[in-house]
Amino acid sequence: MNLDWIYTAISWILLRWHDLWDLIIPDRAVLGTNWSWILSIVFLVVTLRVILFPLFVKQIKSQRAMQALQPKMKELQEKYKDDKEQLQAKMMELYRTEKANPLMGCLPMFLQVPVFLGLFWILRRLDPGRTDANITLYGWTAEQFHDASVAQLFTAPISATFGSSAEELAVLGANGTVVKIIAGVLVLAMMATTFLTTRQMIMKTGRAEDPQQAMIQKLMLYGIPLSLLVSGAIFPIGVVIYWVTNNLFSLAQQQWVLRKYPPPPTAKKTTGAGKSAPAGKAKNGKAQPAKAGLLGRKAPVQPEPKPVNKALAPKPGAKPVRPNQKRGSTKRKG
Numbered sequence: 001m002n003l004d005w006i007y008t009a010i011s012w013i014l015l016r017w018h019d020l021w022d023l024i025i026p027d028r029a030v031l032g033t034n035w036s037w038i039l040s041i042v043f044l045v046v047t048l049r050v051i052l053f054p055l056f057v058k059q060i061k062s063q064r065a066m067q068a069l070q071p072k073m074k075e076l077q078e079k080y081k082d083d084k085e086q087l088q089a090k091m092m093e094l095y096r097t098e099k100a101n102p103l104m105g106c107l108p109m110f111l112q113v114p115v116f117l118g119l120f121w122i123l124r125r126l127d128p129g130r131t132d133a134n135i136t137l138y139g140w141t142a143e144q145f146h147d148a149s150v151a152q153l154f155t156a157p158i159s160a161t162f163g164s165s166a167e168e169l170a171v172l173g174a175n176g177t178v179v180k181i182i183a184g185v186l187v188l189a190m191m192a193t194t195f196l197t198t199r200q201m202i203m204k205t206g207r208a209e210d211p212q213q214a215m216i217q218k219l220m221l222y223g224i225p226l227s228l229l230v231s232g233a234i235f236p237i238g239v240v241i242y243w244v245t246n247n248l249f250s251l252a253q254q255q256w257v258l259r260k261y262p263p264p265p266t267a268k269k270t271t272g273a274g275k276s277a278p279a280g281k282a283k284n285g286k287a288q289p290a291k292a293g294l295l296g297r298k299a300p301v302q303p304e305p306k307p308v309n310k311a312l313a314p315k316p317g318a319k320p321v322r323p324n325q326k327r328g329s330t331k332r333k334g
Helices: 004-024 035-051 053-068 070-079 084-098 107-125 133-139 142-149 166-172 176-205 211-234 237-260
Strands: none
Touching: 004 035, 004 107, 004 133, 004 142, 035 053, 035 107, 035 237, 053 070, 053 107, 053 237, 070 084, 107 133, 107 237, 133 142, 166 176, 176 211, 176 237
């Protein structure tokens, strides 16, 4: 598969940003760093994330839709557990009915893979000793190629890796110890930000209840950062800068999107406000005596006594009056 068009597109964005920053910041090392090239990589990330932002919003909505379908998916899995073909058909029908796309959740990540590979290949090509015609591939001029080949981050070349050999470091004119320290710190930052980005997404969208999806979430949360400990050793420093910047941008972008489009409210569990207080405890937290035989049941409500009108109450020492006897109702016998 010919990926030259991807390399050309990535190079074009990178070089345009470098031209801009070269006008603002002179292309000379400050603190052992060529900031115009470092900022070009940073703003390459910004450009791509702005382009992919609409897909990122769709990714969030798709993941929430899949979470909302978990109960129905469980019912289908239980109902058609012995018929895989029927289960697959019913699942696809459920996705169509609810307008949920399980692939949309991974699409933005898949679209960034060619960009990452393109930058990886471009930075791996950088070599200040090269003079062949290939240095002008993908829209680069010979001057831009040589400037990028000697570009550094705190004296570590952006094309060097943690695992660069002594011969490769000699060609780049780099100190092996400095390269390992800078690359090692960046790789650890890459692992940490990858973990935080994944964790933020899982915590905001909810943990999966389905065992398979829960296992995938754990694999993404812990497996990918750990794998970067090994693969990060072959990534050029410029690529690791791209990855860390991309993760930091993702953390900020996810936080904004998740606040702008909060997840739908879920049914809250009933708390003590909706339950009767247990026997032996009052609602205000003070202990109350519990009656035997009434544990687990509500105490019967006693009617409040009616207030007595003191004006109508009999005076002390007066004879009782029958309620049905009326005054003057007894006739005198004549």
